[in-house]
Amino acid sequence: MTPALDVPPGLRGVVVADTGIGDVLGAEGTYHYRGRSAVDLARTHSFDEAAALVLDGNLPDDLGAGLRAELAVHRSLPPAVSAVLPQVAGAGARFDALAGLRAALCVLAEADGFEPTWGAAPARRRDDALRVVAVTPTVLAALWRRRQGLDPVAPRDDLHGGAAWLWALHGVEPDPVLAAAVERYLVLTIDHGFNASTFTARVAASAGTDVASAVVAAVGTFVGPLHGGAPDRALEALDEIGTADRIEPYVRAKLAAGDRVMGFGHAVYRTADPRAVMLREVAESIGGPLVELAARTQDRTEALLAEHRPGRELRVNVEFWAGVVMSLAGIPREMFTPTFAVSRVVGWCAHVLEQTRSSTIIRPSARYTGSTSAR
Template sequence: MTLTSEVPAGLRGVVVTTTGLGDVRGDEGFFHYRQYSAIDLARHRSVEDVWFLLHCGALPTPLEAQGFLAEVAAQRHLPAVLADALPVVAAAGGPLLSGLRTALSLLGAAEGFRPVYDLDPAARAADALRVCALTPTVLAALHRLRSGAEPVAPREDLDAAANWLWMLTGREPAPEHVRAIRRYLVSTVDHGFNASTFTARVVASTGADVAAAVVAALGAFSGPLHGGAPDRALAALEEIGTPERAEQWVRDQLAAGGRVMGFGHAVYRTRDPRAVLLRETALELGGDLAELAAAVEDRVVAVLAELKPGRSLHANVEYYAGVVMAQAGLDPSLFTPTFATSRVIGWCANVLEQAQDPRIIRPAARYDGPPAPSPLP
């Protein structure tokens, strides 16, 4: 095997496969799902429409959309084995995503998920639909159980965004909150070959079942440098407190070797289009938090431009994600789980695409340890 002479840190810029699901064009500040702007979809389409687009290849007709919504709604209800197990999982403590990993492993076993290698496309799609539809129900139930409340059954007359808020609170969600959460969910369904998506594809390339691939993706997603960032970005904003304190806070943070959570991105070299959309959404919802976030963003970007010349550091999606979710009434403990309810759709789309390729993903590493073979002592 011939190895390339240089391997960029974090595999930055290394192309590992082709995909028809979408792309992120970081220099332009643009990303798309299939042929459509993801931000245009977030403004004008539902989660289910984008789900259909990624899993089925095209936006649904009105009749297809109606049928797909009904199909998804029918798969949201907890099977008895999960309903019985979730109180025990909730009592164990830990982050909600840990409980979701346990629940999805149990689901795969209880419902007999088979390796995607052994399934036809229709059977793979059915397993993916089940996992995506159940994920919000599991997370909402775990949240309520840990809060000492009974789970709220999903409603078949609500779309994904409205149903998520309903299951969390048991109250009819405000239309403006549904619209804000819908925009957030659609804009985070997929985003190129990020760490969790790549993890899902690696597992899928082994022929494993859909639940196994999603559980692996959740492990990658749980890290604070990936899906765990929105609550940390909001915590930083709250620590800053006022726009006047932003400059010194950033200087102190960088001087101590810390990170400015919510700013900078591995791919974007200009403004993150998701952050632009969510800033607009936050200001539409109004309130002191949105005004603080916008004012602090402007000052932080100016300081970063001074302290890190040559790097284009702007607010990323996590910065405004926490703001918008807080405005919609969500506790910070629900920020990353909310992210997961959309990203699971993208993971499963990637699993379905990867399953069409019979080759296992098996990269190489360059050894840089002591010379071998060496004599045993």
């Protein structure tokens, strides 16, 4: 029997698998998809192109048209899923689109006859992954519209990426500038190393479950407030601050109470979060009072954090500027984290497919700390 190893809390710094999908270089403040800078991709390529790179390993030479056509075939929902959406959207006092997505994916897997990845042909695994990627924005937008008392809108073949998402939500012709801003956000957030939800997806996939079940497991992790559920809370902090003269009192009060300043600090980056740097650029290219307040808040908060914790880099993170960009684009706050999921589902599915190439189930050990009395 292999002896147990003591590892840091949260598996910090522990290598648990090999991956060719991407990497986060926290000390350098960069990250990439298959060797290509994610920030550069967001500047120069579409969401469909970046998704094709992450899923299939190569940047397509057809501007993503091939993957786009494949996804278009998979976007429509089976009757069983369409039937459950009104019930899920209307359930509960608080709207939770990602809870609805979990339910919808479970129904989808049954309706479409998803197979366990263990023993399935690689082509079938990829087809199931594309199905999940394609239906995720359809489901999420339909859930939100149902909650508003609106009928879902049919996808348009001429709209893709950010424009397609804004159309699915609002059913009106999207502003090209705002659509481009959302597109950049989507590209930036496709993948980001072995974060909690991605690791969860791989654990599920290592057991040989179907693609939809692995993604459901990832979504369940993703909604945690310490992971994907932070962009709306960062924007709520800006609401509470309200005006530039309140920035310093607000931050000093948080620090004195030992509370976290939402939108600042990251588990990996020890320099500026490159996603936040780019999204600030995107926001400032649009402009407006919210952007001005956010920029002042970032600059003053970082200075106060450096004063409060000298020697420790606590910089703005992606959630801070993601909330600003999505707000500018007219995305409702309850759909901030679901928008994040529209892009991250590509990364989850890529990792699920990669994990299925291994026959080893992920099975770590735990240190028992309970009673030692005989039973």
